[in-house]
Amino acid sequence: MQQKITRDGFASKFGVLVAAAGSAVGLGNLWRFPYMVGENGGSAFLLIYLFFMIVLCLPVLIAEFVIGRRAQRDVIDAFNVLAPRSAWKGIGIAGLCAALVILGFYCVVGGWTLAYIGKSIFSLPTTLPGDYYAGTFTSLITSPVQPLVWCALFIALNAFVVSSGVKNGIERYSKILMPILFVMIVVLAIRAITLDSDMKGLRFLFQPDFSKVTGATFLAALGQAFFSLSIGMGAMITYGSYIPKDSHLVKTSIGVMSTDMLFSLLAGLAVIPAVFAFGISPAQGPGLVFVIFPEIFSKMPMGYVLEILFFTLLAIAALTSSISLFEVLVAWLVDAKKLSRRVAMACVTVVVGVLSILASLSLGMLPNISLFGKNLFNFFDSFSSNILLPLGGLFICLFVGWRMKPADVRDELTNSGNIRLPLFGCFRFILRYITPIAIAVIFASGMGWLQI
Numbered sequence: 001m002q003q004k005i006t007r008d009g010f011a012s013k014f015g016v017l018v019a020a021a022g023s024a025v026g027l028g029n030l031w032r033f034p035y036m037v038g039e040n041g042g043s044a045f046l047l048i049y050l051f052f053m054i055v056l057c058l059p060v061l062i063a064e065f066v067i068g069r070r071a072q073r074d075v076i077d078a079f080n081v082l083a084p085r086s087a088w089k090g091i092g093i094a095g096l097c098a099a100l101v102i103l104g105f106y107c108v109v110g111g112w113t114l115a116y117i118g119k120s121i122f123s124l125p126t127t128l129p130g131d132y133y134a135g136t137f138t139s140l141i142t143s144p145v146q147p148l149v150w151c152a153l154f155i156a157l158n159a160f161v162v163s164s165g166v167k168n169g170i171e172r173y174s175k176i177l178m179p180i181l182f183v184m185i186v187v188l189a190i191r192a193i194t195l196d197s198d199m200k201g202l203r204f205l206f207q208p209d210f211s212k213v214t215g216a217t218f219l220a221a222l223g224q225a226f227f228s229l230s231i232g233m234g235a236m237i238t239y240g241s242y243i244p245k246d247s248h249l250v251k252t253s254i255g256v257m258s259t260d261m262l263f264s265l266l267a268g269l270a271v272i273p274a275v276f277a278f279g280i281s282p283a284q285g286p287g288l289v290f291v292i293f294p295e296i297f298s299k300m301p302m303g304y305v306l307e308i309l310f311f312t313l314l315a316i317a318a319l320t321s322s323i324s325l326f327e328v329l330v331a332w333l334v335d336a337k338k339l340s341r342r343v344a345m346a347c348v349t350v351v352v353g354v355l356s357i358l359a360s361l362s363l364g365m366l367p368n369i370s371l372f373g374k375n376l377f378n379f380f381d382s383f384s385s386n387i388l389l390p391l392g393g394l395f396i397c398l399f400v401g402w403r404m405k406p407a408d409v410r411d412e413l414t415n416s417g418n419i420r421l422p423l424f425g426c427f428r429f430i431l432r433y434i435t436p437i438a439i440a441v442i443f444a445s446g447m448g449w450l451q452i
């Protein structure tokens with residue numbers, strides 16, 4: 001007889017929603033989304049992203065919750081339980097690797113957000129020359145020591161929350177931090193829109209120009225959608241394993257997806273109109289929010305307060321997401337390797353620390369740490385979003401659509417028949433055919449293997 005394992009878990013339905021939405025809403029929405037929109041021509045990218053979120057990502061999110069809650073295990077054991085002695089556990093192994101790769105650059109950016117909170121508190125209340133801000137950003141990210149110290153502090157915050165457990169750490173802090181985040185982003189979006197008097201920014205965001213769209217744009221939008229919803233690598237399988245049995249998985253998934261889309265839209269509204277109002281190009285790449293915002297704030301009434309607010313917002317969003325990445329690795333060490341939470345977190349911290357040091361130094365001191373022609377930082381970013389997550393999502397759909405017993409999937413989605421689910425057949429059809437084929441086609445065309 002197998003011993004019953006008592007696992008930590010979420011205590012309430014609201015807790016599930018804020019923790020999962022906390023994982024989804026992060027640097028992906030507030031830092032990555034605005035510059036991706038800026039680099040990929042604005043509203044056409046935005047529309048494709050929203051379409052992919054609803055049509056392709058929602059089914060994958062539901063599928064991850066189904067796997068997690070059914071198996072009640074970490075990301076590798078979940079596949080061992082549901083498909084014993086099969087190669088499907090490769091999805092879990094790939095998920096662990098993806099968590100490490102993402103954390104390798106995510107903690108570096110998390111560190112920048114903390115550095116900018118410090119900078120904004122001590123910033124001078126005068127307007128400085130335009131290139132001052134780009135110079136400050138470049139000197140921060142290329143310096144050998146400074147970003148590492150901030151990154152270490154960011155990892156320490158994660159260690160504090162994750163070691164406290166699922167209910168007392170992740171759920172408790174998400175419940176406090178997520179509502180604060182929402183209020184802050186709304187304030188900033190309103191401020192930015194009121195600056196954009198000739199509506200150039202709003203037009204850039206909402207008037208689609210499909211002439212610039214290519215296969216690469218579709219893959220970038222898909223990667224962005226997967227990254228932003230935290231799917232394709234098992235974070236939501238791990239969170240799914242903590243969801244109480246009476247939570248409605250479909251409603252929770254729709255709630256998480258809508259919150260995530262709302263935050264991306266609000267981030268777009270907070271960044272793009274402000275960028276246009278000050279006559280700056282939106283195609284600035286990863287430095288966009290770090291270079292543009294301090295400059296914009298320096299020219300704005302109440303800019304000092306808003307700047308501190310903005311970078312605090314970014315740091316909070318980063319933290320509620322990175323804890324879910326750490327949790328994937330910690331849950332595996334706790335469930336499968338029987339380590340205590342604290343020891344597990346210490347082991348993960350060491351590995352993530354090393355990866356972050358390499359990624360950070362690849363931006364300055366050691367530019368020759370590169371892979372496939374990209375410095376390690378950019379490689380971690382694009383390899384995870386454009387390759388690991390879409391492929392992970394594809395196999396997760398195939399697993400739930402083809403390998404899991406339909407009766408088990410239905411049982412999980414209807415809470416053992418206690419809730420009605422009229423569109424189950426349709427959902428299964430989408431998971432078996434539509435989502436995997438669409439992901440495969442977008443992936444192949446983005447990689448340049450297929451011309452459409």
Ligand code: PFF
Nearest residue numbers: 024026027028029228230235
């Ligand atoms: N969704 C997070 C963001 O938008 O910043 C990033 C992320 C977290 C990706 C967790 C993947 C993940 F498993």
